[in-house]
Amino acid sequence: MFQWFNDVFLKMTWLNEWVGHFIQWIGVDLQSQFGLVFQFFLYDVIKIFILLSILIFFVSYIQSYFPPERTRKILGQFNGISANILGALLGTITPFCSCSSIPLFIGFTSAGLPIGVTFSFLISSPLVDLASVILLASIFNWKIALAYVVVGLVLAVVSGTIISKLKMEDQVEAFVFRKSDLPELELEKLTTHERIRISTESVKEIIYKVWLYVLIGVGIGALIHNVIPESFITALLGNDKWYSVPLATLVGVPMYADIFGTLPIAEALVSKGVGIGTALAFMMAVTALSLPSIVMLKKVIKPKLLIVFVSIVVIGIMVIGVLFNSFGMYLL
Amino acid sequence: MIIKVLGSGCNNCVKLEENAKIAAKELGLEAEFIKVKDMEGISSYGILRTPGLVVDEKVVSYGRVLDVNQIKELLKK
Numbered sequence: 001m002f003q004w005f006n007d008v009f010l011k012m013t014w015l016n017e018w019v020g021h022f023i024q025w026i027g028v029d030l031q032s033q034f035g036l037v038f039q040f041f042l043y044d045v046i047k048i049f050i051l052l053s054i055l056i057f058f059v060s061y062i063q064s065y066f067p068p069e070r071t072r073k074i075l076g077q078f079n080g081i082s083a084n085i086l087g088a089l090l091g092t093i094t095p096f097c098s099c100s101s102i103p104l105f106i107g108f109t110s111a112g113l114p115i116g117v118t119f120s121f122l123i124s125s126p127l128v129d130l131a132s133v134i135l136l137a138s139i140f141n142w143k144i145a146l147a148y149v150v151v152g153l154v155l156a157v158v159s160g161t162i163i164s165k166l167k168m169e170d171q172v173e174a175f176v177f178r179k180s181d182l183p184e185l186e187l188e189k190l191t192t193h194e195r196i197r198i199s200t201e202s203v204k205e206i207i208y209k210v211w212l213y214v215l216i217g218v219g220i221g222a223l224i225h226n227v228i229p230e231s232f233i234t235a236l237l238g239n240d241k242w243y244s245v246p247l248a249t250l251v252g253v254p255m256y257a258d259i260f261g262t263l264p265i266a267e268a269l270v271s272k273g274v275g276i277g278t279a280l281a282f283m284m285a286v287t288a289l290s291l292p293s294i295v296m297l298k299k300v301i302k303p304k305l306l307i308v309f310v311s312i313v314v315i316g317i318m319v320i321g322v323l324f325n326s327f328g329m330y331l332l
Numbered sequence: 333m334i335i336k337v338l339g340s341g342c343n344n345c346v347k348l349e350e351n352a353k354i355a356a357k358e359l360g361l362e363a364e365f366i367k368v369k370d371m372e373g374i375s376s377y378g379i380l381r382t383p384g385l386v387v388d389e390k391v392v393s394y395g396r397v398l399d400v401n402q403i404k405e406l407l408k409k
Contacts, residue, residue: 068380099342106375
């Protein structure tokens with residue numbers, strides 16, 4: 001029953017067959033290299049857009065109950081590591097857009113939240129997103145998706161706690177703290193109708209924002225799947241190479257892309273014999289850090305804290321990658 | 333009337349400003365538009381999510397790209 005649900009609604013195996021028929025119908029040989037690339041591309045693109053639209057709608061609906069203004073209030077009532085854990089957990093259900101990360105950082109910090117807690121939130125928010133977890137289950141399986149959630153949250157909590165312990169409050173630009181006398185905005189009270197409207201808006205907005213990344217990601221995935229020789233990929237990223245995880249992580253860090261665009265690449269890499277840990281490390285590096293987000297953070301925190309933050313996250317992702325490569329076979 | 337759009341310049345802020353301009357025009361309002369792009373300026377209004385819409389120094393909306401009709405409703409108040 002569960003397998004059936006997974007195949008029909010998440011993996012959409014029927015769609016792959018339909019796409020195959022369609023490609024043959026327009027006169028392309030399914031066994032040719034072009035046919036294979038074409039089928040993978042078309043199937044993956046359609047599947048991701050269907051899943052994305054449905055998932056984002058429901059996820060946005062849930063998220064409309066957890067605006068960051070409420071998250072800030074909740075977090076203010078906790079101390080120590082429980083605040084970090086809660087920050088990481090709320091990061092997964094609070095709607096988040098990378099362009100809002102700085103106002104959010106300032107808003108949290110000026111309200112008196114420890115910067116470590118804010119970092120826990122800022123790390124988990126892009127990394128462990130409800131929609132991406134379900135997509136991960138659709139591409140790999142539920143065990144991998146759940147393991148991903150757990151390690152993503154642990155990374156957010158540990159990184160935030162280390163930053164708290166380092167007492168780096170002096171590494172935040174002074175103007176951030178000057179804002180402590182801000183009027184608190186009243187929370188909008190939303191009706192069901194408005195929540196549906198907001199969810200529909202965010203489906204449109206997110207699709208508009210990510211469609212190009214998805215196309216590029218699936219395109220690269222299709223090339224890895226069918227064109228680039230396996231020997232070439234395993235020579236660079238094979239499980240027997242000690243440098244596979246660090247390489248995948250360091251390539252991913254500066255890249256700015258959406259998790260939905262990186263999943264097809266991760267999937268293709270794994271199908272070509274790359275370790276699941278290496279693929280996940282790449283994915284996490286792309287989503288958790290990017291050059292634009294680092295440049296933005298630089299406006300509110302000083303270089304020392306920025307370096308600490310980036311290093312902790314990079315090392316954490318590498319550790320996770322190595323762990324998944326060593327124990328991932330129990331999950332596949 | 334002074335209408336400020338708060339946001340670092342991402343697509344959402346551009347869209348919100350366009351909609352606000354149309355809304356003001358359709359209502360026949362004399363409005364001066366100001367873009368607030370620097371982080372210090374944005375955060376001084378206390379919003380956690382961009383884009384923000386400020387009418388005569390009062391935050392009327394944040395974190396949403398309102399359409400023309402929604403902005404008209406807000407401007408009528």
